[in-house]
Amino acid sequence: MSADGEAAVAAVERVAERLERERDYLTELDSAIGDADHGGNMARGWASAAEAVRELDDPDPATVAKATGRTLMSEVGGASGPLYGGSLVFASVELDDGLTPESAVAFAETYLEKVRDRGDASVGDQTMVDALVPLVHTFKKSIEVDGLPPVVALAKAVDAAERGAAFTVPIRARKGRASYLGWRSVGHKDPGATSTLFVAESLLETARD
Amino acid sequence: MSADGEAAVAAVERVAERLERERDYLTELDSAIGDADHGGNMARGWASAAEAVRELDDPDPATVAKATGRTLMSEVGGASGPLYGGSLVFASVELDDGLTPESAVAFAETYLEKVRDRGDASVGDQTMVDALVPLVHTFKKSIEVDGLPPVVALAKAVDAAERGAAFTVPIRARKGRASYLGWRSVGHKDPGATSTLFVAESLLETARD
Amino acid sequence: MKKLINDPDDVVDEMLDGMVAAHPDRLRRLSDTQVVVRTDAPLDEVGVVSGGGSGHEPTHAGYIGDGMLDGAAAGDVFSSPTADEFEALVDACDGGEGVLAVVKNYEGDVMNFETAIELAEMEGAEVATVVVNDDVAVEDSLYTSGRRGVCGTILVHKAAGAKAAEGADLADVQRVGQKVVDNVGTMGMALTSCVTPEKGEPTFDLGDEEIELGIGIHGEPGTERTGTMSADEVTDELTESVLADLDLDEDQEVLTIVNGMGGTPQMELFVVNRRLQELLDERGLDTWDAWVGDYMTSLDMAGCSITVCAVDDELKELLAAPADTPALTVR
Amino acid sequence: MKKLINDPDDVVDEMLDGMVAAHPDRLRRLSDTQVVVRTDAPLDEVGVVSGGGSGHEPTHAGYIGDGMLDGAAAGDVFSSPTADEFEALVDACDGGEGVLAVVKNYEGDVMNFETAIELAEMEGAEVATVVVNDDVAVEDSLYTSGRRGVCGTILVHKAAGAKAAEGADLADVQRVGQKVVDNVGTMGMALTSCVTPEKGEPTFDLGDEEIELGIGIHGEPGTERTGTMSADEVTDELTESVLADLDLDEDQEVLTIVNGMGGTPQMELFVVNRRLQELLDERGLDTWDAWVGDYMTSLDMAGCSITVCAVDDELKELLAAPADTPALTVR
Numbered sequence A, B: 001m002s003a004d005g006e007a008a009v010a011a012v013e014r015v016a017e018r019l020e021r022e023r024d025y026l027t028e029l030d031s032a033i034g035d036a037d038h039g040g041n042m043a044r045g046w047a048s049a050a051e052a053v054r055e056l057d058d059p060d061p062a063t064v065a066k067a068t069g070r071t072l073m074s075e076v077g078g079a080s081g082p083l084y085g086g087s088l089v090f091a092s093v094e095l096d097d098g099l100t101p102e103s104a105v106a107f108a109e110t111y112l113e114k115v116r117d118r119g120d121a122s123v124g125d126q127t128m129v130d131a132l133v134p135l136v137h138t139f140k141k142s143i144e145v146d147g148l149p150p151v152v153a154l155a156k157a158v159d160a161a162e163r164g165a166a167f168t169v170p171i172r173a174r175k176g177r178a179s180y181l182g183w184r185s186v187g188h189k190d191p192g193a194t195s196t197l198f199v200a201e202s203l204l205e206t207a208r209d
Numbered sequence C, D: 001m002k003k004l005i006n007d008p009d010d011v012v013d014e015m016l017d018g019m020v021a022a023h024p025d026r027l028r029r030l031s032d033t034q035v036v037v038r039t040d041a042p043l044d045e046v047g048v049v050s051g052g053g054s055g056h057e058p059t060h061a062g063y064i065g066d067g068m069l070d071g072a073a074a075g076d077v078f079s080s081p082t083a084d085e086f087e088a089l090v091d092a093c094d095g096g097e098g099v100l101a102v103v104k105n106y107e108g109d110v111m112n113f114e115t116a117i118e119l120a121e122m123e124g125a126e127v128a129t130v131v132v133n134d135d136v137a138v139e140d141s142l143y144t145s146g147r148r149g150v151c152g153t154i155l156v157h158k159a160a161g162a163k164a165a166e167g168a169d170l171a172d173v174q175r176v177g178q179k180v181v182d183n184v185g186t187m188g189m190a191l192t193s194c195v196t197p198e199k200g201e202p203t204f205d206l207g208d209e210e211i212e213l214g215i216g217i218h219g220e221p222g223t224e225r226t227g228t229m230s231a232d233e234v235t236d237e238l239t240e241s242v243l244a245d246l247d248l249d250e251d252q253e254v255l256t257i258v259n260g261m262g263g264t265p266q267m268e269l270f271v272v273n274r275r276l277q278e279l280l281d282e283r284g285l286d287t288w289d290a291w292v293g294d295y296m297t298s299l300d301m302a303g304c305s306i307t308v309c310a311v312d313d314e315l316k317e318l319l320a321a322p323a324d325t326p327a328l329t330v331r
């Protein structure tokens, strides 16, 4: 197994562990403004993904990303299934020629684009997009403009995603179940933005190892 | 209105007031071993009966007893409706020639007989019969053998009924809903025996006035 | 406890009006009573009537219609109708061929119905009775007032109603009703107590880790209070009790009912049905038909009952015959 | 919270097996999926399919049968089925005349169904969609993801299924489904929260003196939390919201549904129906048919929703056409 492939499998496993630990918290967030299943959706989906990628022979990062996306698509119903899963499948092609700082940026950009396409949400709609946009923009700028090493860039991106997730609290939802609440959605942290942050944090931890 | 008729109406009113006060208590007893409605059944039925007898012109004790029985029959579903109501209608004929110590005894005996006929319960089955038998037997003996004045006889009968109601606690039910419980019925006071005691107590209070 | 009601004293009255408003072409309420009959009653055939306390909806009025009941009397919540009401019911459903009264074995119901029948017979009506006592949780002996009538009652309505619709005479209609009674057993359980509109609080206290087996449909305590169990364990307990009572031969064909008590979602009833069918299969019994739903409820109680009825060719024909009622349609 | 379940992870799987066990002659489960189809699918006519999260029983699989759905995909509790499952469903119900997918307007359902449809179309299938969004509690604007699909969905199943049974083509089946969507509105309320098997505790806290208006069928908070009200007041609130949205002409004929959320006994639904019909009458509307029961539930939530659908001759014919499904029979 290539070192990058091994790291990719480890990253998925790390995400799965983290989301299992955050299961109740994410479900609590989703109870307040949704239907109380985001924790279960994520924990279950990523646990299956970890199982699936562990079974790949000789995986590379693209295969791992694609298998993860496919598993999420078929294991997670709900909005987060096609958003996380479909976008991963699509973005994985950017890694076909291996994991480099450039391909990582392309992967992140494609992932974001696909989430926006499918969900039709913009920044400020109180969704995962609010965490994703600062994450991807900061990552791209740190690599392409500031020339920072990928791990440092990712750390900055995680900080940005954290602010993005926090930003969902004081605003009103326009997409997702929370939008049904109208003004009552103000004051709640979006579950999908929060899980996106947890995924990013787990990737960073793996990259640091 | 004859004095006896007036007293009969007052007695029904007094019973109605008492059972209204005991509504929750009787329902509580019925919750433990039945279906939690004896308090409502009695309070509602006797309140209607009080209304009905108040509307009689020139009532006598027999008419009051009959009207009370009819009202209970048509207002109270459940076991207590036909037991209390039907027996009263039937026993009322004993008062057709007026209220005397002798007719009062006959009334009580017929009432008891009718309850036993319809419900097929014997003493010791944890039903209203357990209060009625000592009540009627003591009343009859006090009048016919001991020659006591009716009010004194009734007071003794009430004491006897109280012991009868208490006697339902340590025994197992064989009739009524409590019988469904088998041995679990032991330890509970029978609602119908208890309401029978309350009725007798109200009659005694009226007789003393 | 919160409920969608107005004044508790009006709940039965308003419910009956609401039922008739949902089915004005089928149901008619006799004025000044709590009796509901089919709009075209009496028919030119044996009338089949039922009744009892309210709170068991869709029992009883929900089963009025072609192939089942001609009418039903509703008592107050959990209280038998009075003799007067039963009499009005019998009268309205008597088209000259006689009336079968389906009575659940509770002393209140039996005594009030008996009084009504005596009165109706004095007026020249011919009335026969079937007393349903399918609840195997209660010991049927000299030491009790006999077993309670519970969910098996629906099958008596169905068989007797189908027989009457065939134009059979009163004795024959009674015979098939009694045949169901002789072949059916039920046992129920509760996860929570019901709450009557009148009391507004649970009729009995059941801890968070407790369930009640052998519960009655009026919140009467059951035969045993135990710790919580899985759906499969509950199903095993109830089914074994019913089968022990029925004592069926191998390969016997049966109809089963998984009945919800009112507060239990269908999801859970289907989970129970899954295990029930598995168990019957293991026992070598042959499920001819399996019903799942709320047939005989106890207000908002959470829990279920399991009914097993042994069927022969005659009962199969009657139970599968067309019926068109608000709560049960067979075609 | 006590439930009749085994492992929460198995509840949907076991429920589906239990449903099929209750109706083995009508329902078939596609192996390795949570998709249920009629035993004889695909038919030689337009297939009508539906699906969504579980916990709304009898929705969805309860409506499979003659004159309604050909199949339905069940997601986990309150979670949309995955694209894979929807794809298997479409495939199993495509007899060559095309398939109408009835989708409730939730982003999860829509996105997963869309993905499935793209996949199925790549295989040459012809698929049309009707997106149901009858919940008037939600503002239908750029500021929301649109109104939710709730109890009105049943009427879409019914009308589209009846049209398909007539042998109409896909465009026509879609047209009548859409016609229902254009003429129906629903609003719900909760007395208590539902409890998901997974969480085992109420999804939201509602005080003893509080109710939630405009509740969703997944325990999503509603539009307003208020103090408890009488059944008549609740009915007035819900009905006025629906009527304000529909804006009907006087004498318009309507079909109404008083739908139970799963934990509310029928007694209370009939009390609500009584006031609903009184109110429509006051407003000069003409009730053509009134349904009362548990059609689109939210597990064990106590509460109800009120649906009003304006009907013309075509819809009346389709809604009254025969249907024979586990949960709805029309004859």
Ligand SMILES: Nc1ncnc2c1ncn2[C@@H]1O[C@H](COP(=O)(O)OP(=O)(O)O)[C@@H](O)[C@H]1O
Pocket: A030, A034, A035, A037, A038, A041, A042, A077, A078, A079, A080, A081, A083, A115, A118, A119, A120, A121, A126, A127, A128, A129, A175, A176, A177, A190, A191, A192, A193, D078, D079, D080, D107, D108, D109
């Ligand atoms: N249209 C959308 N665009 C982007 N993100 C969305 C959209 N709809 C929902 N989401 C995200 O999905 C999350 C909810 O996921 P989840 O609870 O798993 O699915 P569901 O809402 O179907 O139950 C929300 O917190 C939000 O971040």
Ligand SMILES: Nc1ncnc2c1ncn2[C@@H]1O[C@H](COP(=O)(O)OP(=O)(O)O)[C@@H](O)[C@H]1O
Pocket: B030, B034, B035, B037, B038, B041, B042, B077, B078, B079, B080, B081, B083, B115, B118, B119, B120, B121, B126, B127, B128, B129, B175, B176, B177, B190, B191, B192, B193, C078, C079, C080, C107, C108, C109
């Ligand atoms: N067969 C019977 N014989 C005598 N008394 C009976 C019989 N059955 C019931 N009772 C009496 O009736 C009482 C219950 O009355 P009530 O609660 O009003 O009716 P129900 O049991 O129908 O709800 C019991 O406590 C008991 O005293």
Ligand SMILES: [Mg+2]
Pocket: A030, A034, A035, A036, A037, A038, A078
């Ligand atoms: Mg969610």
Ligand SMILES: [Mg+2]
Pocket: B030, B034, B035, B036, B037, B038, B078
């Ligand atoms: Mg009682």
Ligand SMILES: [Mg+2]
Pocket: B035, B037, B078, B079, C078, C079, C080, C108
């Ligand atoms: Mg009672």
Ligand SMILES: [Mg+2]
Pocket: A035, A037, A078, A079, D078, D079, D080, D108
């Ligand atoms: Mg969901």
